[in-house]
Amino acid sequence: MNPQPHHEWEEKLTELHEHLVSAVEALVTGDEWKRALEFVARFRSRSFNNTLLIWSQHDAAYRRGLVPDPVPSYVAxxxxxxxxGRHVVAGQKGYMIFAPVTARFASSSPSDPGSWRRLNPSERPRSGEVVRPRMIGVKPAYVWDVSQTDGQPLPDSSTPHLLKGEAPAGLWDGLASLVRGDGFSLSLAQDAQTLGGANGMTGFGLRAVTVRADMDAAARVKTLAHELAHIRMHEPNGEARSHRGTGEVEAESVALMIGAAHGMDTTAYTIPYVSTWAASVSGTTAVEVVQATGERVRRTAVAILDQLPTAQSGAGDTPGLDRSKPAQVIADTAPKPSTAQTAVQRGALTL
Known part of the structure; x- marks a missing residue:
């Protein structure tokens, strides 16, 4: 491969990584976490990092009058x-995101992590070897919002809408089934005083979840989603258990995403400033904590949503477009590691 494209990748990846850090810093220093998570819920098929990049670049385009709506709807x-059957309108700039670069690896002993070897582009595996693609880095890619395109109309995609205080049909039963499926009992408490002032409580020792009964249906189901997030993310002795604030923000964020995916009014939900807990985790920066937490929240919420037999809003996939096999870039030579690629290798950047 011509070395010039790698040089261009390096420059664009550095720009992209700096853009991402700026977007994350806004969450650390401002009251943007709730609004960001509501947006992530609408684009949950994409990584937390790429969602933030789409969000921030679209917001900048809107402020410059280049797009008609403050929030993107579908990107591709x-x-x-x-x-x-659509085309990008002349003059519209795409939103730069991270795309995976993969290479082929072969092994005759797949269970042995040290046995895998990288294949050259034209190299065939030896007899009996298993071949698997592996992500080795990232490259810049571009997407455009539907408002930046013209052409054939997209298929209709219905979105649930609820009245304030109303719970989505079947959501309580679906969440309750998952709680019990994870080995926890579920019961209702008469009021908050019974739970020491809390709306809900998860006891890992007794394997029991309790939710206040004296709340409206939406609050009860949001609380149950919060407790299910604790079950899925915060087993005793885990990292989040040693940082109470982190665990509470994660659980409330998962609940917010689940609610937003069902059209619930989340305006009354409260999530503390990210900075108070992000800065409290030693050995890492607040930006890295927010990125890791955001991706953990997204994956947990997506896993729960995938298990629920409820009517949900779209996951951000453009109607009519099959993203089940996302495009990947196959590398024939290893590009020089960039800041972003190094972040991928150490697990700080997730696609």
């Missing part, structure tokens, strides 16, 4: 829009 690549 240039050629992906063409497959849907």
């Amino acid at each position: 690549g240039f050629k992906q829009w063409q497959t849907l």
